Amino acid sequence: MTAVDTDGRVRTSREGAVLTVTLDRPEQLNAQTPAIWTALAAVGASLDDDVRVVVVRGEGRSFSAGLDRSLFSADPSTPGGLGQLGSMPAEQTQERIRGYQAGFRWLRSPGIVSVAAVQGHAIGAGAQLALACDLRVMTEDASLRLPEATLGLVPDLTGTSTLAELVGYARALELCVTGRPVPAAEALSWGLANAVVPAAELDTAVAALVAAITAPPVGAVRETAALVRSAVRNDPQAQDAAERAAQTRRLAALAQGG
Structure with a gap:
């Protein structure tokens, strides 16, 4: 993995x-900025084949409290602010958001399993970053919240697809439209969290x-992760074919001592 200059915002x-x-x-509860999304995307682009697991954390008492307050400025001269995005031509705005999304989508790249370690608040962009990961471990005091609709916006950092995969249409719609927080215990019961533990643990x-x-062989984990990811989109016949192909590759690798 090559060195990535994250300018102190992402370590x-x-x-x-x-x-x-x-x-x-x-000190800002890990509030996010375009610079953070650029840094995250750069980390994803720098991955090498030896990385098997990516753990995403937030320093301090909160995972991430969402957008930095400066971005809510209506002034079109505020770099990366909502006012600036809203004043751009539509195609330019969409391209800018596409770049922001790249900081999140790589967390489900082939070859890795990603884990979010969530304490305190995971709000808005913070919740979407946690949802972008394959797995989530939350502390008992943690909660997830997607308040974008209550602010006149929508979740646009890959959050809607991953949330609907995890909890289904009705629950995803309720959470996105109402913006209510999901405490850790409820997140666990809904499958949003894989484990809930005391903060000290x-x-x-x-x-x-x-x-x-x-612990398992790297090839088996990577093939299995790919199968589980495709299962939420494939019809049964396509998924059966994907399983056959993956198992054929694994059998061949084992026969060759791999």
Whole structure:
């Protein structure tokens, strides 16, 4: 993995096959900016084949409180602000948002399993970052919230597709339209969280999950993750074919000692 200049907003560390990505604005509750999304996208673009797990964290007492307040400015001269985006030609606005989405979508790239370690608030862009990951471990005091509609906006950082995959149409619609918070216990019961632990146990729980993910052979984990991801979109016949193809590759690899 090549070095990435994140300008102090996003911190990365690597231990073997595990890459940890940390939002590093604790004094602003890790509120997000276009610079953070650019940094996240750069991390994704720099991944090498040896990375198996990506852990996403937030420094301090909150995972991420959403958009930085400066972005809510109606002044079109505020860089990255809503006023600036709203004053652009539609195609330019969409292209700008496409670039922001790239900071989130890579977390389900082939070859990796991503885990969000969520404490405190995960609001708006913060909730969408947690949802962009494959798995989520939450502390007992954590909550997820998508308040965009209550602000006259929509979730646009890949959140709607991943949320609907996890909880289904009706629950996803309710959460997105009302903007109500989902406490950790409810998130666990709905399948939004894979585990809920006391705050003091978050690091240990994440480490145990990472160890379990990296224990099986890398090829088997990558093929299985790809199958599970495709299962939510494929019809049964297409998914059956994907399973046959994946198993054929695994059998061939095992026969060759891989």
